[in-house]
Amino acid sequence: MDWKKLSTTKIYEVYRRLFLTRCYLCNGKCENTLCLPCQEGLSLNTNSCHHCKRPTHTISNLCGQCQTLPPPYHFCIAPYRFEGIVKTLIHNIKFNQGNHYIRPLTYLLSNHLIRTYSSGNWPEQLLYVPSHPNRIKERGFCQTRAMSNHLIKSLQQHIGKECPALPKYNPIQKTKHTKAQHSLSRKERLKSPQNSYKVDTPIAKHVALFDDVMTTGSTVENCAKLLLKAGAERVDVWVIARTPDKEH
Template sequence: MDWKKLSTTKITQVYKSIFLNQCYICNAKAQSTLCNSCNEGLPANLNHCQHCKRPTHSADILCGNCQTSRPAYHICVAPYRFEGIIKTLIHSIKFNQGIHYIRPLTHLLSEHLIESYSTDHWPEQLLYVPSHPSRIKERGFCQTKAMTTQLTKDLKERLDKNPPTVPKKNPLKKIKNTLAQHSLSRKERLKSPQSSYQLDGTIAKHVAIFDDVMTTGSTIENCTKLLLKAGAERVDVWVIARTPDKEN
């Protein structure tokens, strides 16, 4: 018997039972990161485009953009709409140092990923969409890097095999410090420079790209094309939330 491993497992169980047995939002007793009431209040992305997961009014359709110009990635996992509690938590992480909310969000995403890949092959490699160095310096950390680290831990605990590997040095780099996407209109986002990112590193055949939120999808599409050009044969997209189109 591996006593060292057993001891570490027991210590982890005790730690979780003492410190992680309450909801991250309302502090009520909870078996997971969120209580049932808060979990039920999350804006689930139920009606969406089959391919890009853009929220729509009807389920199981292909949106106009995907019919006209289908994105290059293979699948997209986007379990929530970027509104309500989800929007509040992500904004808290990015703009108010609310890094403690990373754990419940990545835990929720890991649940949906395990369901999505129950009959599919898991990616070999996991990359994240990085912020520009000046933005990281301003914020104090890169939220997508921190989320990817926690997400990998969540998957490792819950899968019976190793999750996709995360390179020590992320091959994706942002080389142009463009304006923050949340400050731009959809039209302005689509006009953003398409050469804001570059690749520097070894790319696996089957890759997943993680980002916290997908709005127009232009950033993800740019990164996907870079990966495919570098030798990837399949690129999957993992995001926590997808932004609904604004009502006119």
């Protein structure tokens, strides 16, 4: 008998029973990371453009922007609106060292992905939109890298060999240290430099591009174009939340 393995297994069982069977928000007992009442408090991105998932007020196929100039990626998955609890959790991760909230958010995203790809055709590779090294020094970590690691672990438990590969070295690099996106207006975001990233090869034919939040879409569109230029034939965008347009 491998006593070392048995000991590790038992320790994990105790750890799971004490810490992983509680809701991350209300601390109530639940089998998953968030209980159903807390999940119902999250803003689902129900009415949205079928392509870019831009939130809309009514059910529609394509937003005006996608009809005029379709984004370069195949489609976007964005199950939540960037508001309310979802916004608070992501802000805590990025600015208040709330790394423990990564697990429930990536768990919820993985469930949505499993439903979306229920017929198969999963991407071969998962890449993430990185932060600039200077930004990583400020925060102490790259939140999209940490989220990607958690997301892959969650997917592996459910889909096994179909799970996309997460390269040890992310081919996408941010080369320009621009202002933090949350500090910019929509107009300033759209005017921000489009050559802030570069992509090294090799790139898989079917790639998933992950980011935590999509606002104007300019960042993921820029990265998707670079991935297609580097050899990808299809890019699917995965984000946790999409920012609604401000009402005027």
